[in-house]
Amino acid sequence: MSPAEPPYRRIAAEIRRRIALGELRAGDPVPSARRITREHGVAIATATKVLALLRDEGLVLTRPGAGTVVAPGPGPATRTGRSEPELTRDRVVRTAIALADAGGLAAVSMRQLAAELGVATMSLYRHVRGRDELVLAMADTVLGDAPLPARQPTGWRARLELLARAHWAAYRRHRWLPHVISIPRPQLMPHGMAHTEWALRATDGLGLDRQLRWHIAITLVAYVRGIATNLEMRAQAEQDTGLTDDQWVDRQEDTFRRVIVAGGYTTMAALTAEGDVDLDLDSVFEFGLHRFLDGCAALVGPAATGPVPGVTPGR
Known part of the structure; x- marks a missing residue:
């Protein structure tokens, strides 16, 4: 193999060799994208290309619950002799969803x-009309998996907070999800609409107008x-650099200090000199969520007595 060969091809060649030698047999799991990234020190996108290449060659396929496995050759589908599940x-x-979780959209x-x-590509179109419908169905499915109890907890604040935390947990599990959800153009997603219904019901009976x-x-x-759109970028940066956010900041600390001093950023310099701050996506989420709910609490009282600045009253 030429040293100039792209990393994903070199890694695919190694897995291909193991299949050819019988070290990996039909039905055996092959290294996942995340395992490839750990063992070979490559980005998740590179690891995804490895598996995509092997799939294109017909050497591997994915079985729900089993991950990516060596594809069957002529004869039985696997050593257990079981056939593939029905395509639904x-x-x-x-x-x-599993593909997106491993390698992004x-x-x-x-x-x-x-x-x-x-399966043949055309067989997918019996179940979805195209990629756009597929991605929307993926988003709606994971929102449907987000835990919302049948009965709302007591109090509008607890109800809104529960919904926010359910969304945050879904975004952390599926980092591609916030890049699908549209705010200005509502999407026809039954589970997503159920979440909006939950949020609207949370403020029922408070004397607030519809606006x-x-x-x-x-x-x-x-x-x-908005906060969750940073999750995928953070994960990709960590994968590409091999550094956590804290490790990256530590390595950049001296450079930032020099720029702060040279740029005359006196407020930043003074606060930095006081010590470290616990500032990450989770702390930003927590801070913003509680301040949003505090703001809503301030609106609940005066809502019935006059219009709220920035919101056009309903006609």
């Missing part, structure tokens, strides 16, 4: 999904989504 819309969508295409499922209730619901959703 749910299986198509959840396999696509860029890893999801109809061709790659078909290879993961071990204010809609603004509270949508602003809460938009706030959590």
